Amino acid sequence: MKRVISFKAATVMLMALMLVTAGCGNSSSSNSGTAANAGTAANTGTAEGGSGKPAIEKPRVAFVYIGPPGDGGWTYEHDNGRKYMEEQTGIKADTVENVPESADAERIITELAQDHDIIFTTSFGYMDYTLNVAKKFPKVIFEHAAGYKTADNMGTYFGRNYEASYLSGIAAGKMTKKNLIGYVGAFPIPEVIYNLNAFALGAQSVNPDAKVSVIWSNTWYDPTAERQAAVSLLDKGADVLLAYQDSPATIQAAAERGAFAGGNDSDMSRFAPDNYLTNPTWNWGPYYTKVVKSVMDGTWKSDQYMGDLKDGMVGLAPLGAKIPEDVKKLVEDAKAKLLDGTLDVFAGPIADQSGAAKVEQGKSLSLDDILAMDWLVKGVDGSIPK
Structure with missing residues (x-):
């Protein structure tokens, strides 16, 4: 049966584990990875993969969530992905919900590493x-969403969601009558900046007359704060x-307010x-x-995976029922160009807020430049807090 662990419960479990460990007189250095490694050995097959890690016939999998699956957004979709994986592999995963992006996360991940073979941590923070934790448990495999740091037993995964943000912008640009579009940004980090x-x-x-005004909510999931930011933009x-x-x-x-969003x-x-x-x-x-299948057959290796519209990791929700057909066609035409490579979201010329050229005609930003973006394009009203 799948185990759903709350953050508080997981913390209590970890504290109990630490007390037992201390009572046995084991130091953290001699203890690192022991429980997980013992479990891995029990599940090990004979095949060796490209990573040099043994195959695990039935790996124990865990997910760490920033919010609740009922948020209707980020965690909801990760949880849908977890369910899909379970259906495809027959592996039941454990989940821990509402884990803050703080030292508490490290304690929770450490606790999970004691008795899991694969851990997916699903937020940038x-x-x-x-x-x-990956350094302490070298035989446990870690996969981190949206990050850029890796290890022999830790990979990353994300996608070019800015492609879908561009398409959303086309719909917004056609639907605005006041040429003022509001954007409620989560945190002023590159991921949100390049999507904005x-x-x-x-x-x-x-x-070309459309302006985009941004307000930073400094939240991933706080309906009250996000509503307040939206109301401020509507009032504007x-x-x-x-x-x-x-x-x-x-x-x-x-x-x-009768506005589209x-x-x-x-x-x-x-x-x-x-x-x-x-x-x-x-x-x-x-x-x-x-x-999960690559761990099962022993072929997993550390990677920095970047999905996109073409491979289906990134998508665009169907346009609303009241969006005119001509607007839908513009979006579909642009999507087709993104898919066949004839449209590049960050191809020049592009200027920043001051009007200074950031990307010249005939050139485009590299993926590395996009993922490190710390400036706003011309036509965006707002600033990036220091």
Whole structure:
């Protein structure tokens, strides 16, 4: 039976484990990886994979979530991916919900490493904590979402969701009547910045007069704070909104004012069907299945996987029922060009807020440049806090 662990319960379990360990007189250095390694040995087959790690016939899998699966967005889709993996492999995974991006995460991940073979940590802020634990448990495999640090037993995975943000921007640029679009940004980190910029560039590609005003909520999942940010943008005059958080609060606030809006991560049309725009979506299931199967057959190796629209990890939610057909066609045409490679979201010329050239005509940003983005494109009203 799948075990769902709350953050508080997992903390209590870890404290108990630490007390037992201390009572046995084992130091952390001599104890690192022992429990996990013993379990791995019990499940080990005879095949050796490209990583040099033995195959595990029935690996024990765990997921660490930043929020609840009921958030309707980020964690909801990771949990859908977990369910898909279970159906495809027959492996039942454990989950820990509402784990903060703090030292508490490292304690939880450490506890899971005692008796799991694969651990997926599903938020950017878990990166260093995951790496710290990976170093202590070299025979446990770790996969971290949205990060950039790896180890022999730790890989990363994410996707070019800025492609879908660009397409969402096209819809927003055509639907605004006031040429003022609001964007509720989560945190001023590169991931959110390049999605905001892609969204603005998409809007400007069909409406050069469109401006995008950003407010940072500094949350991943806080419906109250996200609603307040959305209301502030509506009060400012924005008539179309997009939010880069996990809750549908922005969509619901916009619907109350008769404005169109999109969210993030998942198809959120059910929250305000008459006022839904569209938004980027995720499909994690095939990747989770691939990783677990690679551990089962001994072929797993550390990698930095970057999915996109073409492989289906990144998607675009269906445009809302009240979005005109001509707007839908513009979006579909742009999507086709992204898929065949004739459209590059960050191809020049692109200027920053001051008007200075950041990407010249005939050139485009490299993926490394995109993933480190710390500037806003011309036409974005707002700033990046220092």
